[in-house]
Amino acid sequence: MDTGVRTEAEQTDSAQALATEMRAKRLQHFLKGRRDHLELSQEEVAERLRISGRAYGNWERGRVKEWTDRKLYSLADALRMSEFQTTRLFLYAVDRAPQPELRAMFRRDLPADPAASAFLDDYENVMMDALSLPTFVIDRRWGVKMANKAYHDLFRNVRAHSGAMPSDNFLRFGLFHPDAPAVLVDHPKWQLAMLAQLASSLERHDADPVLQAIRREVYMNPALRDAYLKDMPDWVLGSGADLVHHESSVRELRHPDPQVGLQGCRLVEETPRSLQALGLMRITLVLVDPEGRYMAGQARSHGHHAA
Incomplete structure (x- = not known):
């Protein structure tokens, strides 16, 4: 049989x-x-x-x-x-x-400078996959410009979905993808932080059509609309508006590898100047234990801004 x-x-x-x-x-x-x-x-x-x-x-x-x-x-x-x-x-x-x-x-708005384009190509093909932790590079819209193998492995069981894949836009994935709660544990907390990031980004780039489109889609979902208009402002007063740059927040995620499983997670921003000059930001998902300590074997020198 x-x-x-x-x-x-x-x-x-x-x-x-x-x-x-x-x-x-x-x-x-x-x-x-x-x-x-x-x-x-x-x-x-x-x-x-x-x-x-x-x-x-x-x-x-x-x-x-x-x-x-x-x-x-x-x-x-x-x-x-x-x-x-x-x-x-x-x-x-x-x-x-x-x-x-x-x-x-x-x-994507790629730099017109051939040298900058060549740098990004080399960075994606050499530097990113040299990093062992899930790492991705985003623009001001949280559009994912590049991501390493560890990042793709984290989301390998996510089903295809138009417009909300983790390889396309991290905010859209967390807000709209039906598989997001399977990876981002205690999903409403992740969503509050992402809605705050959306509001913060719109304050700086209010005419950006992609950010406006994300907000329109939020308004079309009654639960997300209520969270955006009611819950998120109160959350911001206590936690700060930025998904990356307020200290000590540890969220949880579930890795598809059963040997990793449920872990705490800090979002760590560690952007070199070369990426900053191109309007990009590099984020690493650092696994921590429930008390917020780095897991054994992970480098302790990752970045300096933890979320």
Whole structure:
């Protein structure tokens, strides 16, 4: 009986692996065909994307850790794809249709300076994965510009969701994704802090269309609207408005690895000047025990602003 179940599972895994391989090959032929049609070299496409030629070569070969909506829409723009072609791109890359209304939200403002673009490419491909703790880089909208393997591992069981993936925007994930409570334990506390961060960001960037869109979506949810208008202002008086920069707050998260499981978590901001100059901030999720002490084996020198 058990043998039969394992055999059936193995067959299912094999079929899924074959389907993934076929989609990857179709994606490679599709991208190369579109590039050839436009008579563009890989370097020219990379220049449009403001990434290195080496990085784009990996994109075209399907060597991407995770296809986010942001990456796919940027690619569609660089290769001047129609709506039909963009849909094919998404189906080949992530086996689902795109959400056209979110396209503007996931276009990232990349620096025009080639040296700055090259720095970001190297930082993402070398520095980030050298860090053992879950680490991500955000812009003023909490849009995730890059994240390391440990971060992706933390959210590996999160189901696909249009516009609220942890690899796209950390605030939107915490506020709107139905799987967020499975990772962010005592979810209402996380949401209060994120709503406060949204209000704080809107005070500084009140005309930002992405932040405005997040607030509109908050207002469409009665529970979140009440929390934003009633509970959050009271919480701010006691705790401060910023998700990152008030001391000693330890929240809880549940890691999908059962050997890690339920842990306390501090959000630690440790942004080098090179990222600050580009309007970016690096955040590390540092695991602590229930009393707020760093877990054994973790570096104690991470950052200097704990949330």
